[in-house]
Amino acid sequence: MNYNHLSEEERYRIGALRIERKSLSGIARHLGRSASTVSRELKRNRYPTDGHYRAFHAQSMAKARRSRSRRGRRIAEDVRSKAELLLRDDWSPEQISGHWAATGGAKVSHETIYGWVWEDKAAGGTLWRHLRGSRKKRRKRYGAYDSRGRLAGKRMITERPPEVEMRETTGHWEVDTVHGAGKHSVVTLVERRSGYVEIGKIAAVTVEETNRSMVGLIGRNLRGYATITADNGAEFHGYRLLETVTGVPFYFAHPHHSWERGTNENTNGLIRQYLPKGRDLRTLTQSDCDRIAGILNSRPRKRHNYRTPKEVFNESSNGALQS
Numbered sequence: 237m238n239y240n241h242l243s244e245e246e247r248y249r250i251g252a253l254r255i256e257r258k259s260l261s262g263i264a265r266h267l268g269r270s271a272s273t274v275s276r277e278l279k280r281n282r283y284p285t286d287g288h289y290r291a292f293h294a295q296s297m298a299k300a301r302r303s304r305s306r307r308g309r310r311i312a313e314d315v316r317s318k319a320e321l322l323l324r325d326d327w328s329p330e331q332i333s334g335h336w337a338a339t340g341g342a343k344v345s346h347e348t349i350y351g352w353v354w355e356d357k358a359a360g361g362t363l364w365r366h367l368r369g370s371r372k373k374r375r376k377r378y379g380a381y382d383s384r385g386r387l388a389g390k391r392m393i394t395e396r397p398p399e400v401e402m403r404e405t406t407g408h409w410e411v412d413t414v415h416g417a418g419k420h421s422v423v424t425l426v427e428r429r430s431g432y433v434e435i436g437k438i439a440a441v442t443v444e445e446t447n448r449s450m451v452g453l454i455g456r457n458l459r460g461y462a463t464i465t466a467d468n469g470a471e472f473h474g475y476r477l478l479e480t481v482t483g484v485p486f487y488f489a490h491p492h493h494s495w496e497r498g499t500n501e502n503t504n505g506l507i508r509q510y511l512p513k514g515r516d517l518r519t520l521t522q523s524d525c526d527r528i529a530g531i532l533n534s535r536p537r538k539r540h541n542y543r544t545p546k547e548v549f550n551e552s553s554n555g556a557l558q559s
Contacts, residue, residue, distance in 0.1 A: 241302075242269075242277055244295050250277065251291035315342045319349050320356075326366050326509055327535055329353070334542035368509065390475070391487045393465060400463055403429040406552035407462035410499050411450070413441055413471055414507055416517030422525055423449045423471075425464070426503045430540075430548035433503050433532050435525040437517070443474035454482050460549075463487060506532055 242250075246267055253263045260278075264271040281294035322332050329349035336342050356363040400408040408428045415421045421441050425434040434456070436449030454461055461484045466472040468491050475486040510528045511517065533549075536542040 241298065242273070244291075247277070247281075247294045247298075248291040250274065251289055251294075254278075254289050315344060316352055318342075319344070319352065320363060323349075323353065323363050323366050325531060325535075328368065330538060331536045331542065334538060335536040338536075338542040368505075391485065393487050393489045396463060396465065396487050400428065400465075405462070406430055406549060407460055409461060409464045411464055411466045411472070412501075412504060413438070413446070413469065414504050414511060415441065416511070416520075417514050418516050418518065420517035420520065422507070422511065422517065422520070423453075424504060424507060425450070425453055426499050427460075427545075427549060428499045429552075431499065431503065431537055431545040432549040433507075433529050433545070435507065435529045437520055437522045437525050441469075441471045443471055446471040447474045447478055450478060451481055454478075454484065458482060458484075465489060467491075503532070 246269075249267065250263055253266060258266070260271050260274050264274045267274070277294065278289050281289065281297045283290050283293050319329075319332050323329075327335075329346035332349055333344055333346040336344065353363045353367065396408075399405050406427060406429045409425050410428060411423065411425050413421050413423050419440040421438050423436045423438055423446055425436075426432070434453040436453045438445040438449050461482065463486075464478075464484055465487045466475065467489050472486075472488075478484070479486055507528065510531075511520070533546040534544050536544050540548050
């Protein structure tokens with residue numbers, strides 16, 4: 237039901253009728269208003285010193301309330317605009333709400349932000365496209381044969397130092413490749429504790445291209461690397477050369493045990509927001525890869541109490557980024 241606020245003229249008429257000692261119902265009939273409306277007006281706008289109703293004071297109070305209401309709406313609109321900007325940068329509603337709460341920002345629940353997204357969609361907007369969709373879970377392949385070749389003398393994941401599994405220290409990375417529609421792909425390095433990611437463009441999923449890209453990525457911050465864990469893809473069969481060049485030891489997951497590299501699997505899902513399956517990556521540049529990595533590294537994570545991977549990575553002595 238719509239409610240029309242009392243006008244200034246109506247307030248002066250109420251004041252005059254009160255002087256005439258008219259009843260609430262009589263004033264209501266005179267104005268064509270409900271008795272509850274008149275009663276509410278008399279109670280909320282009484283003069284503070286003597287409790288009497290004065291029209292000029294009532295009108296002043298009403299104007300002040302409307303001003304505060306408009307100001308509140310402007311603040312709400314500003315918060316919503318800021319949330320929409322972050323959504324377009326692919327932050328989730330949980331990340332926005334959590335980050336603001338952790339940094340003293342606006343107090344708004346993720347449910348409210350989801351509501352804004354669906355309101356925008358109903359109006360023909362595209363904010364919903366920036367939400368992460370559900371991904372199919374991979375099926376375990378029990379007893380599957382690894383047909384991608386064997387690496388003599390490779391270190392297995394079970395031989396890693398204990399702190400790697402516990403994520404106690406920064407500097408332990410997982411590596412993988414994300415394939416495009418053709419030969420062009422990317423190699424991804426993800427730090428296990430922080431979730432900090434480096435992405436490199438490769439023209440083909442070969443040992444030579446993978447090694448070239450990884451040397452460049454690792455060289456950006458060599459002291460930030462203590463170990464690297466890979467799967468058994470043929471592109472990582474040149475790991476001994478990488479160990480010689482960088483001094484970083486490699487470890488290998490068991491064949492078809494993708495869950496042993498959960499950090500990398502999850503990050504690849506994030507990267508697919510920008511490099512969806514089926515996309516031809518021929519025109520993708522290293523600058524594009526760095527931009528995507530920068531976005532992901534600056535996006536707050538719930539597991540870090542809504543700090544960013546970059547912040548967590550930098551707080552470690554061996555993870556400090558070099559400029």
